[in-house]
Amino acid sequence: MTAEKHVLSILVDNQPGVLSRIAGLFSGRGYNIESLCVAETTEPLVSRITIVTKANTLGIEQINKQLNKLINVIKVHELTGTAYVEREMALIKVKAKPENRAEILRIVDIFRCKVVDVGLEHYTIEITGDEGKLAAIMSLLKPIGIKEIAKTGIIALYREPK
Amino acid sequence: MKLTGAQILLKTLKDEGVDTIFGYPGGCVIDIYDELLRSDLRHIFVRHEQGAIHAADGYARASGRVGVCLVTSGPGATNTITGIANAFMDSIPVVIITGQVPSHLIGNDAFQEVDIVGITRPCTKHNYLVNSTEELAQTIKEAFFIASSGRPGPVLVDIPKNVVQNTIEYKAPKTVKLRSYNPTYNPNMKQLHKVVELIREAKRPIIFAGGGVLLSKAARELTELARKTQIPVTTSLMGMGAFPGSDPLCMGMIGMHGTYRANTSSGKCDLMIAVGVRFDDRVTGKTDTFTPHAKIVHIDIDPTSIRKNIPVAVPVVGDCKITLTHLNKLLDETDLSDVQKKRKIWLDQIEDWKKTQPFAYQQGAVIKPQYVVEKLYELTRGDAIISTEVGQNQMWAAQYYHFDNPQHLLTSGGLGAMGFGLPAAIGAQIAFPDKLVVDIAGDASIQMNIQEMATAVQYCLPVKIVILNNGFLGMVRQWQEFFYEKRYACTLVEHAPDFVKLAEAYGAVGLRAQKPEEVEAVLREGLFSPKTVIMDFVIEREECVYPMVPAGAPITEMLLV
Ligand SMILES: Cc1ncc(C[n+]2csc(CCOP(=O)(O)OP(=O)(O)O)c2C)c(N)n1
Numbered sequence: 001m002t003a004e005k006h007v008l009s010i011l012v013d014n015q016p017g018v019l020s021r022i023a024g025l026f027s028g029r030g031y032n033i034e035s036l037c038v039a040e041t042t043e044p045l046v047s048r049i050t051i052v053t054k055a056n057t058l059g060i061e062q063i064n065k066q067l068n069k070l071i072n073v074i075k076v077h078e079l080t081g082t083a084y085v086e087r088e089m090a091l092i093k094v095k096a097k098p099e100n101r102a103e104i105l106r107i108v109d110i111f112r113c114k115v116v117d118v119g120l121e122h123y124t125i126e127i128t129g130d131e132g133k134l135a136a137i138m139s140l141l142k143p144i145g146i147k148e149i150a151k152t153g154i155i156a157l158y159r160e161p162k
Numbered sequence: 163m164k165l166t167g168a169q170i171l172l173k174t175l176k177d178e179g180v181d182t183i184f185g186y187p188g189g190c191v192i193d194i195y196d197e198l199l200r201s202d203l204r205h206i207f208v209r210h211e212q213g214a215i216h217a218a219d220g221y222a223r224a225s226g227r228v229g230v231c232l233v234t235s236g237p238g239a240t241n242t243i244t245g246i247a248n249a250f251m252d253s254i255p256v257v258i259i260t261g262q263v264p265s266h267l268i269g270n271d272a273f274q275e276v277d278i279v280g281i282t283r284p285c286t287k288h289n290y291l292v293n294s295t296e297e298l299a300q301t302i303k304e305a306f307f308i309a310s311s312g313r314p315g316p317v318l319v320d321i322p323k324n325v326v327q328n329t330i331e332y333k334a335p336k337t338v339k340l341r342s343y344n345p346t347y348n349p350n351m352k353q354l355h356k357v358v359e360l361i362r363e364a365k366r367p368i369i370f371a372g373g374g375v376l377l378s379k380a381a382r383e384l385t386e387l388a389r390k391t392q393i394p395v396t397t398s399l400m401g402m403g404a405f406p407g408s409d410p411l412c413m414g415m416i417g418m419h420g421t422y423r424a425n426t427s428s429g430k431c432d433l434m435i436a437v438g439v440r441f442d443d444r445v446t447g448k449t450d451t452f453t454p455h456a457k458i459v460h461i462d463i464d465p466t467s468i469r470k471n472i473p474v475a476v477p478v479v480g481d482c483k484i485t486l487t488h489l490n491k492l493l494d495e496t497d498l499s500d501v502q503k504k505r506k507i508w509l510d511q512i513e514d515w516k517k518t519q520p521f522a523y524q525q526g527a528v529i530k531p532q533y534v535v536e537k538l539y540e541l542t543r544g545d546a547i548i549s550t551e552v553g554q555n556q557m558w559a560a561q562y563y564h565f566d567n568p569q570h571l572l573t574s575g576g577l578g579a580m581g582f583g584l585p586a587a588i589g590a591q592i593a594f595p596d597k598l599v600v601d602i603a604g605d606a607s608i609q610m611n612i613q614e615m616a617t618a619v620q621y622c623l624p625v626k627i628v629i630l631n632n633g634f635l636g637m638v639r640q641w642q643e644f645f646y647e648k649r650y651a652c653t654l655v656e657h658a659p660d661f662v663k664l665a666e667a668y669g670a671v672g673l674r675a676q677k678p679e680e681v682e683a684v685l686r687e688g689l690f691s692p693k694t695v696i697m698d699f700v701i702e703r704e705e706c707v708y709p710m711v712p713a714g715a716p717i718t719e720m721l722l723v
Pocket of ligand 1: 551552553554555556578579580581603604605606607608630632634635636637638
């Protein structure tokens with residue numbers, strides 16, 4: 001059985017230690033976390049955690065069940081295989097020599113992202129999108145010279161039926 | 163009503179029906195102990211915090227009620243870890259109350275501060291740090307609810323010193339409702355109809371019962387199921403007593419040291435009804451070859467147990483007792499008139515395996531451990547509560563003592579923690595002052611919590627300790643004999659105390675048997691004494707436990723005597 005990517009959206013009690021219970025479950029049982037995002041929801045007592053993991057069918061079944069077993073986990077949605085939107089955000093610091101500046105701005109324009117910091121030798125670009133879009137811009141900026149990048153990991157929500 | 167945190171704690175414990183606490187004092191729980199002086203809660207002062215948690219665990223296993231243990235911060239708390247992990251692996255309901263340094267010092271590496279909530283996160287069902295006296299009563303109530311509901315387990319509550327010292331206006335806790343925790347008790351009836359169909363079709367069915375049957379107090383329902391369908395029963399170590407050991411349908415234990423008929427029938431059966439088990443590797447051996455011809459029905463309250471290790475044809479999530487009650491009812495509406503006739507070939511076959519490959523040992527000039535356990539069974543008529551240590555002693559106890567009743571075998575199944583038996587026996591004796599409680603021990607294991615002899619003697623607990631003394635770390639030595647060409651690395655116990663003198667030093671009775679003909683007399687004298695007794699049986703040094711399935715091999719491939 002091959003391991004595939006799964007996006008889990010988990011509602012949890014917003015309390016100290018809950019993230020560590022979840023992270024501990026993954027490390028203790030040998031599951032892997034590819035990315036993880038956490039923030040409060042509109043309900044202050046509840047947080048949403050979005051985890052991307054790789055697992056085979058039996059593995060993801062166990063991950064689901066084990067997460068549900070944690071007392072502080074309110075609900076686990078497996079988004080993979082359902083209709084959902086996902087976004088990731090990145091800040092990319094590129095080398096911006098005078099001869100490249102125009103090219104960089106063109107790319108920024110095409111991807112509809114923006115420059116949030118300008119220096120003598122660099123631009124910092126903010127981009128949001130799905131994994132594919134982020135990978136695409138990265139591959140265009142790489143030859144110009146990426147100095148540093150910070151990425152958020154995926155956040156996702158299921159689509160309401162139309 | 164104004165109460166201190168300590169008073170609220172004890173009041174809440176009493177409201178939960180607690181009558182006994184096993185504990186050990188220290189700086190961060192001194193206020194609780196001070197309050198205990200004025201309380202009618204019974205406190206059992208152990209001699210090591212591991213003793214406290216194992217005793218609370220033994221109390222819970224024997225009585226079916228939540229065991230409670232109370233220890234101080236730092237070293238007091240860390241000393242309980244083995245016992246917490248042990249209760250966690252075997253799903254035993256215990257509540258562990260740990261003192262913590264005052265709230266304002268937490269995180270500052272204060273004297274005797276450890277992050278016990280962090281340390282025990284992976285080995286508790288849930289745990290809490292109490293932030294204020296206002297939260298205390300509700301937290302304790304939740305802890306009991308979580309520990310004892312669904313699949314039970316240990317819950318730890320860490321209470322800072324200022325929280326027990328503060329005085330507040332007491333408000334009774336509300337009934338517990340956790341939106342994130344709703345165990346499924348009632349089975350899906352559609353699934354049960356499928357089970358009935360499978361039972362009707364099966365030619366070679368077996369039932370495999372585990373600790374979950376005992377935890378949900380479903381032994382009666384399981385027995386009814388087996389008898390009415392004439393399906394033979396094997397149990398895991400944790401499931402012993404779920405079905406009467408002396409019933410002709412009982413095949414004994416399955417797995418690494420299981421009976422020939424239980425292991426062999428698992429290889430031949432066409433249906434396995436697994437109830438309250440988790441398919442531990444000591445049971446399944448090599449998983450791909452486990453029950454190659456069987457459809458498996460798996461009944462368990464914990465969905466994570468299902469399909470974790472073994473593929474299952476019919477999963478049923480539900481409480482064992484409720485589920486078996488429904489199943490029995492459905493079967494009552496089913497025509498089972500020809501079941502006796504239908505099972506004959508299969509039951510005859512199993513009987514044949516029993517006759518040709520029984521548990522066996524050879525008597526000689528030296529005491530055989532199996533003989534000691536057999537005699538113990540005879541003399542107690544199978545009615546004693548037996549705790550065990552870990553190793554060969556544990557397996558001989560499981561093989562040669564037959565458990566007709568649930569909650570009579572207290573053994574560290576999942577964790578296999580040496581040192582469990584004596585404190586667990588103490589806990590059981592507290593729960594049942596009038597019952598005979600016997601710890602079947604190895605000479606090495608017993609030394610891991612031997613200090614609890616003082617506890618037994620102090621509280622006049624007539625616990626009996628049967629040491630099967632081979633002068634070896636017997637089970638490890640057996641592996642070295644079989645798989646490491648008898649290279650006995652560090653398994654020869656080169657220096658041991660004189661257990662008779664040791665018993666006497668603690669104020670208990672010490673007896674010894676060195677020849678087979680002395681065994682019965684020593685047992686008689688020891689068992690019928692009103693005191694705490696150590697019986698030291700000097701046994702055949704290199705006796706092995708048979709059958710044995712090498713780790714990771716199919717369980718149908720047993721090394722036989
Ligand atoms: C706390 C702990 N340490 C180590 C082990 C590994 N172990 C399993 S059985 C065993 C030997 C036990 O010897 P003894 O108590 O004399 O029992 P016997 O097997 O001889 O009956 C050991 C060391 C264990 N199970 N628990």
